[in-house]
Amino acid sequence: VGGVATDQRHDSAHKHVSGGAIYIDDMPEPAGTLHVGLGLSKVAHGVLKSVDLSTVRAAPGVVDVLTYADVPGENDISPSNMHDDPVLAEGKVQFFGQPIFAVVAETREAARRAVRLAGIEYDELPAVIDIWDLDPAKDKQVTTPLILKRGDAAAAIEAAPRRIKNRMWLGGQDHFYLEGQVSLAIPGEDDEVTVYCSTQGPSETQHLVAHTLGVPSNAVTVEVRRMGGGFGGKETQANQCAAIAAIAAKKLKRAVKVRLDRDEDMTATGKRHDFAIDYEVGFDDEGNILGVDFTYALRCGFSADLSGPVGDRALFHCDNAYFYPAVLAKSAPLYTNTVSNTAFRGFGGPQGMIGAERVIDEVAFAVGKDSLEIRKLNFYDPMEAIGGRCVTPYNQKVEDCIIQRIVAELEESASYARRRREISAFNANSRFVKRGLALTPVKFGISFTKTESNQAGALVHVYADGSVHMNHGGTEMGQGLHLKVAQVVAEEFQIDLDRVKITATTTAKVPNTAPTAASSGADLNGMAAQNAARQIRQRLTDFAAERYQIPVDQVVFLPNRVRVGNQEVSFNDLVKQAYIARVQLSAAGFYKTPKIHWDRGKGQGHAFYYYAYGAACAEVSVDTLTGEYVVERADILHDCGRSLNRAIDLGQVEGGFIQGMGWLTTEELWWDDKGRLRTHAPSTYKIPLASDRPKVFNVALTDWSQAYEPTIHRSKAVGEPPLPHGMAVLHALSDAVASVADHKICPRLDAPATPERVLMAIERLKKEAKPVD
Secondary structure (H helix, E strand, C coil): CCCCCCCCCCCCHHHHHHCCCCCHHHCCCCCCCEEEEEEECCCCCEEEEEEECHHHHHCCCEEEEECHHHCCCCCCCCCCCCCCCCCCCCCEECCCCCEEEEEEECCHHHHHHHHCCCEEEEEECCCCCCCCCCCCCCCCECCCCCEEEECCHHHHHHHCCEEEEEEEEECCECCCCCCCCEEEEEECCCCCEEEEECCCCHHHHHHHHHHHHCCCHHHEEEEECCCCCCCCCCCCCHHHHHHHHHHHHHHHCCCEEEECCHHHHHHHCCCECCEEEEEEEEECCCCCEEEEEEEEEEEEECCCCCHHHHHHHHHHCCCCCECCCCEEEEEEEEECCCCCCCCCCCCCHHHHHHHHHHHHHHHHHHHCCCHHHHHHHCECCCHHHCCCCCECCCCCECCCCCHHHHHHHHHHHCCHHHHHHHHHHHHHHCCCEEEEEEEEEEEEEECCCCHHHCEEEEEEEECCCCCEEEEECCCCCCCCHHHHHHHHHHHHHCCCHHHEEECCEECCCCCCCCCCCCCCHHHHHHHHHHHHHHHHHHHHHHHHHHHCCCCHHHEEEECCEEEECCEEEEHHHHHHHHHHCCCCCEEEEEEECCCCEEECCCCEEECCCEEEEEEEEEEEEEECCCCCEEEEEEEEEECCECCCCHHHHHHHHHHHHHHHHHHHCCCCCCECCCCCECCCCCCCCCCCCHHHCCCEEEEEECCCCCCCCCCHHHECCCCCCCHHHHHHHHHHHHHHHHHHHCCCCCCCCCECCCHHHHHHHHHHHHHHHCCCC
16 A cells, blocks of 8 residues: 555655656746846945946846845845845845845846946945854844753852863854755736745745735745755745746746856855854763753854744754753854855754763763763653653753663664774774774754744645545655655555655645744644545545445445445545535645744743654774774664654665764865855865765664654654764764873864864874873
8 A cells, every 4th residue: 555654765766866857947948938147245244335237237138137126025035024134135245145136138148147247346344254253242143042041050060079161163064955046937917926946935935925026925826846955955045036036027027047056056045053162061070960051152144044043943952862950051143244044954953962962072081981971871861760850951851762772772783882892902003093983862852943833734635536636835855755745645545655646835735834844844744634634534434324324433444445334345436426426525634733832031841742862873984194084884773753654764864864974074164254155166065975974884763662742653753863963973083083192181073073173183182192291
């Protein structure tokens, strides 16, 4: 049948590898389609003294040039209603690469050539590029920070037998989706426009396009069949291209396409936030953490975008899987003259965890124990033995903790203790190449922290021939969401999976949906689709009971057929009979996550419906002369609850780990003092290649876990939770670096741990380890 809990290949996998999958740039262009080129700012901060576009307008092939004055509605696409994010710059620019004008031309090349002819004069203003030296108490912030507080952290740290205070740097990350930002707008009658857009949030794109056009949402239809990757980079960042395409299409009454190339995309769109993390920890001689104080400062860029909630989620994960008896944690969303940073797989959660793991390392080195011992010592209470050690910094109880069992199983399957001894012996006999090993846990909270985002809709039609059409509010970016939701629908009707037609996500079918983000795609949309299918199934059941004069409980759905009393009818026949009897065979489904609530002002609430858990063990080899390294082996055990589709979930865990590893090792974003992003292409920005994967890569899903709460078939989210497994590689590198000073000094290896950073840490430790004459 191919319902839930079966391994099914991705519905578009064969199309992905053969080139048959249709992305927006593959769609046949309507006759007369125009193309847009963006004119980007050449300074990081300044007043626009004069903008002379006469030569641009006169260039060959140019049909029109748009500036902020051509925006018919509001010149703002702020997702947080802060009115700080213009479609096109108005009066001033706030980062190098900010769009000032848009050229609309007959061809993409003509538009891009014309863009270069603009005469723009700036009055330059001082620019803030980096956050390392900023002061959260004095410097400008883009939104209100969050404070989490439980107990008296200052007193606990003061009274602790030992304490350590320090800070770390954590770099950002470019989404590097294979398909860049792209939108095709087709004008309709009256105020109508249809936008085909590579967006994770069709409803938000619809709302903001309507806002910029000055029309109601019912005039705008946004459709997306699939994205060539999103990772959070198309949650809010797709809105600018969509708005520009729609404004031009309505003004010129022709189809208009905007497609950024890689350099423009990397220069002009937001990234994962980089952080400066200040931490202070009080602990005892055993390594029990008694109190912590964190400040998470994040480089937000020039506007709020989603920086508020990203900073919040970092604080929500500053505990990772550890109980802090007393804690104070603050965010500092700092303004800079750089591109406005945004959602990225994990949404601040991985950055929060890195702070927690650095504190664990500090304590382990201070008390002279293996970091894994300190991790186990400080875990939350396990599910079966909840005591007093189960309350998070935001005052939610952790009731479903299974990290102990996951870590114990991984420790055994990855032979942690034996390899720890072998590596120690190897390092003692190897002069230049040192090995490192680390095992790190993950506890990831599942739900949007914005309560109203935790809702979903679906639309299911059963046609008279027994075929099924499914639509829901989630978007497909390669993660297999559409397939999982189709499996849920097939399961309800007990029909073959290939009888359920997967269709493009469109605001015209399912309204007011949340973006596909926060790992909630299958949780929310699976439940909504199940709700719709159950309504239809109930109608079919009632109809069959009435028609065949039997009790309702004698109508049983079996694979592709229905048992009605003591006879069987095919699903198709029952549907046809129901159609003839005028039974409604269509339903709109809905779901909202129960139990969750969050009071940001008080910094407390039941922020997450449940937690996903996992652990990773990584081994690396480091050349101490160059800082170069290789990941020798990685073992991961991850909890997806009762997986809807293990084949898809394994792929998500593998991909998440590699992306997390890339973020923490080779992916380095670098701005010069003029605010220019110098790592704006694959030539200068290094994502992991197939050859960078661990030489030995063992990935398993727990076969005993199930969601603590009634989620869709007791499965758990799997989009973001695996990404922080990449922390194991950072900590294995740190372990290898520590070996040059006999594991006596905490290496404090910042991220990304590029070969240069690794080499500098090695040299620093060698100096510190040398006895002073």
